[in-house]
């Protein structure tokens with residue numbers, strides 16, 4: 001009897017486990033959430049986004065110019081690559097207008113490159129006003145670029 005009392009909780013647990021085929025050990029491993037695919041152009045755009053965000057603060061501080069210059073060069077690379085990747089929206093443009101669409105896209109990306117070069121030069125020459133003007137121009141180009149070359153403007 002005593003033995004039964006001592007072992008009964010254990011027996012109960014064993015009994016309950018036998019009823020539950022989905023014990024923790026046999027539960028299927030949770031698949032990681034499917035990562036949303038980032039397209040090649042979007043990948044470069046995200047470099048611009050991060051760059052603009054960090055420049056917003058760092059440009060105000062000449063002590064941070066070296067770090068700002070690193071960011072600017074990364075952005076220049078992203079635009080140099082991105083200008084050769086047609087925007088996905090091109091598929092929604094009638095066939096006869098596609099060449100012009102891609103050409104206009106490339107030209108605006110070249111203007112973006114030029115502004116990034118002015119920004120770099122501004123910092124190298126410690127011309128804060130010129131650097132600030134180039135930063136503002138980049139913001140305007142972002143808006144213009146998205147208005148014309150993305151589906152949701």
Ligand code: HEM
Nearest residue numbers: 039041042045048049087108109112138141142145149150
């Ligand atoms: C500093 C300037 C810019 C920044 C910070 C920027 C940022 C971004 C970001 C964050 C996205 C992804 C949007 C999303 O899906 O969440 C994006 C997409 C896009 N941007 Fe820009 N952008 C800039 C300039 C431009 C310019 C100048 C153009 C056109 C000449 C442009 C064309 C596009 C296009 C076509 C997409 C869609 C890419 C895709 O879906 O694969 N962007 N941009």
